[in-house]
Amino acid sequence: MIELTEKVQKFLAKKKHHLYIDGHNSESSIEDNIPVINPADETTIGYVAVASTEDVDRAVKSSKRAFHPDADWRKMLPSDRAKIIFKLADLIETHAESLAQMVTLENGKLIKDARSSDAGGAAHTFRYYAGWATKIEGETLDISQKQRGGQQNFAFTKREPVGVVAAIIPWNFPLSIAAWKVAPALAAGCTVVLKPSEETPLSALMLAELATEAGLPPGVLNVVTGDGTRTGAALSSHPEVSKVTFTGSIQTGKLIGKAAMENVNGVSLELGGKSPAIVFDDAIDLNAVAKGVAAGIFRNQGQVCVAGSRVYIQKKIFDKVVADIAHVAEGMKISHGFDESADMGPLVSQSHWTKVKNYIDKGEQESKMVTGGKNPMDKGYYLQPTIFSSEDNKLSIIQEEIFGPVLVAVPFDDMDDAIAKANDNIMGLAATVWTANVSKSMKMIERLEAGIIYVNSPVRSDPNLPLGGFKQSGIGTELGKGGVYNYTKLKAVNIVY
Ligand code: NAD
Helix, strand or coil, rough: CCCCCCCHHHHEEEEEECCCCCCCEEEECCCCCCEECCCCCCCEEEEECCCCCHHEEEEEEEHHHHHCCCCCCCCCCHHHHHHHHHHHHHHHHCCHHHHHHHHHHCCCHHHHHHHHHHHHHHHHHHHHHHHHCCCCCCEEEECCCCCCCHHHHHEEEEEECCCCEEEEECCCHHHHHHHHHHHHHHHHHEEEECCCCCCCCCCHHHHHHHHHCCCCCCCCEECCCCCHHHHHHHHHHHCCCCCCEEEECCHHHHHHHHHHHHHHEEEEECCCCCCEEEEECCCHHHHHHHHHHHHHHHHHCCCCCCCCCEEEEEEEHHHHHHHHHHHHHHHCCCCCCCCCCCEEECCCHHHHHHHHHHHHHHHHCCCCEECCCCCCCCCCCCCCCCEEECCCCCCHHHHCCCCCCEEEEEEEEEHHHHHHHHCCCCCEEEEEEECCCCCHHHHHHCCCCCCEEEEEECCCCCCCEEECCECEECCCCHHHHHHHHHHHHEEEEEHHH
16 A cells, blocks of 8 residues: 655645635635545545635636736746746656645546656646747748838738636546646646646646746636536636636537637637547457557546547457457456556546446446446445447447446448448547558548547557547647647737838
């Protein structure tokens, strides 16, 4: 068992956690708290405040003050902005173990994943975007129109920060997804009000403290905790927010998109997925494929937006590959997140567990269960890695995002059949293709409706790889160099002389 760091012990000893506004903890105006539950043992590890509409307004106004042209943050050279963001990346690394432990406590995920994906991923992302702060540029333009009176001209574009950014995030990667939004927004020179998920708010509060320690001026990063219907809705509809950046479910994304449009605000939506893994009978090494497909769905208990939750397997090898994946699944050790030898931890919450279990029950009725389906523990929100097989691509377990450790295997005949089945979904976030044939994989890349495609590997995110959804999986692209431009607006200028 891992011993909690002194920083985590001190943080948890507070029990009640306030909002983070203007560089310090700030009480909410309402007497309402949300318990933060450790999903491994169902204990309450703390309570967070609910930010009311009034508190959200206070946070937005604080970020607006920090964005004023005379404020320190706006007057800072890009290189000085970069220094602070680099320092924050360093501090995340220094406190990586504490941040990872906090994520494991609030989310349940394995400590090794919290270390690599959350703490490690956040440090990489802040460092990556720190470098972009000094590389934001416009263009000079030759224009077709003659100037009045035979005068000459000089036309150019310049990029400016959009203003106050509202960042609303989910619980599955609480720190790394916070970094995907906060890091490029800061690099662009914006200020941010971050609303973490009500399930995983503590690591975001820790991040805000580190940002202040790194030298971020007060108000440049505020954190409002609370639920979606009160805090999230107040933030996404706030008229002084200039851009809403959201990651979460399609259902919430639609509400947020409408709220942002009411104010004619910029909005980017990173939404759900039901991503296919397509295994051809010429795949290089079928054992490696089974491990890769299993990792693609069961990592983080299947609570990954790009999880390969439908596997299409060419008919000739269908039974073998399904048996091989089931073998990997059955060998996975399920335990609490602090067990370093575990392969899977608990799901995030009781309500999410129930949602996933309902899909499993439905799957049992409408298709063939190959393995899994049960909670093997007495306490905590655990589920075995579960596999179904079916020939019917229209089943709800194949069409809807379950966001849990549930894989459905479907056979296919040839490339056309694989493409048709893979694209037969309202979502289009990611896909993986498993084949030794380069020209086949290139054809698949051209025809698959997905924002990110990996060949011969499960999908992994990287700060320099853009991530964005096709179809209902979202609007806009996050990460990569375009990630920083999401938080800028383009000004066109023509000097006539
Ligand atoms: P969710 O939509 O329930 O909640 C996400 C956030 O929105 C939370 O902070 C929540 O409090 C807030 N919210 C809820 N209702 C709101 C409202 N009416 N107005 C404003 N804010 C509101 O999603 P979740 O269950 O936390 O996360 C899981 C979902 O996130 C899955 O669908 C998953 O695919 C998706 N996801 C997508 C990506 C991506 O990059 N595309 C990455 C990770 C997760």
